[in-house]
Amino acid sequence: MKKPDIGKLKEQAKQLRRDILTMLSEAGSGHTGSSLSCVELIFSLYSYKLRYNAKDPYWEERDRFILSKGHGCPTLYAVLAHFGFFLKDKLKTLRQIGTLLQGHPQLGLPGIEASTGSLGQGLSVANGMALSARLDKKDTRVYCLLGDGEINEGQVWEAAMTAAHYSLDNLCAIIDYNKLQIDGFLCDVKDMFELTKKWEAFGWNVIEIDGHDFTQIMDSLDRAEKVKDKPTIIIAHTIKGKGVSFIENKAEWHGIAPKPDELKCALRELD
Numbered sequence: 001m002k003k004p005d006i007g008k009l010k011e012q013a014k015q016l017r018r019d020i021l022t023m024l025s026e027a028g029s030g031h032t033g034s035s036l037s038c039v040e041l042i043f044s045l046y047s048y049k050l051r052y053n054a055k056d057p058y059w060e061e062r063d064r065f066i067l068s069k070g071h072g073c074p075t076l077y078a079v080l081a082h083f084g085f086f087l088k089d090k091l092k093t094l095r096q097i098g099t100l101l102q103g104h105p106q107l108g109l110p111g112i113e114a115s116t117g118s119l120g121q122g123l124s125v126a127n128g129m130a131l132s133a134r135l136d137k138k139d140t141r142v143y144c145l146l147g148d149g150e151i152n153e154g155q156v157w158e159a160a161m162t163a164a165h166y167s168l169d170n171l172c173a174i175i176d177y178n179k180l181q182i183d184g185f186l187c188d189v190k191d192m193f194e195l196t197k198k199w200e201a202f203g204w205n206v207i208e209i210d211g212h213d214f215t216q217i218m219d220s221l222d223r224a225e226k227v228k229d230k231p232t233i234i235i236a237h238t239i240k241g242k243g244v245s246f247i248e249n250k251a252e253w254h255g256i257a258p259k260p261d262e263l264k265c266a267l268r269e270l271d
């Protein structure tokens with residue numbers, strides 16, 4: 001696929017951030033820092049790499065994207081709406097009773113491939129999808145976005161061993177490496193030390209990038225596709241709350257939504 005224009009992607013990312021902040025503020029709850037952290041990562045996948053048909057979301061030949069850090073779903077919802085999986089108007093229903101746009105992704109909403117939110121499980125689901133694609137002799141690729149605090153979960157490392165054991169080269173995991181989790185910095189809560197060495201030791205091909213730089217993200221996705229006999233992990237350095245000065249890099253903004261006056265200030269910064 002041809003690479004989209006970077007200037008245009010940056011403008012659209014700004015609009016996505018406005019949409020995310022607005023829907024969170026209207027809902028009155030949700031994960032603001034976590035959502036703003038992964039805008040470029042998720043948007044690059046849907047703009048450049050994933051094969052899908054928004055009008056036929058269950059098209060058999062589609063690639064799969066699993067948002068293992070399910071609490072970041074406002075970003076996924078905004079991107080899915082941007083690409084026409086459902087009407088943008090639906091974003092207003094975030095977290096309301098009866099909507100499919102719940103606080104964590106759930107099956108049934110077009111574009112959602114797995115119900116996630118209980119951290120640590122998404123990579124195992126992605127493994128299953130990648131293995132079954134191979135058994136069916138399909139060239140489906142599977143992508144899975146994990147939080148860096150999420151990989152404190154033991155199940156992630158079981159899944160990491162499984163993917164390497166089965167040489168799942170149709171699987172690409174991405175870590176949103178914002179160095180923060182729910183209530184503090186990773187190094188204070190539970191340090192992961194040398195991530196690159198850890199994943200290499202588990203048998204993965206590792207690529208390290210700036211997770212807000214569209215060129216680096218798209219290049220890394222291209223490189224991942226060329227690696228044979230190993231799964232790839234992209235360790236994407238990010239800033240939690242990216243784009244809004246008073247939200248950036250603050251654990252307090254992990255799981256709260258902007259109040260009306262805060263929304264006003266945030267939108268002004270994203271003008």
Ligand SMILES: Cc1ncc(C[n+]2csc(CCOP(=O)(O)OP(=O)(O)O)c2C)c(N)n1
Binds near residue numbers: 034
């Ligand atoms: C199994 C499980 N334990 C705890 C939680 C509560 N929880 C939600 S988000 C979060 C922190 C996640 O941090 P990280 O993976 O770094 O994601 P970020 O928000 O920084 O992108 C926690 C502990 C959960 N959702 N699932």
Ligand SMILES: [Mg+2]
Binds near residue numbers: 176
């Ligand atoms: Mg984090």
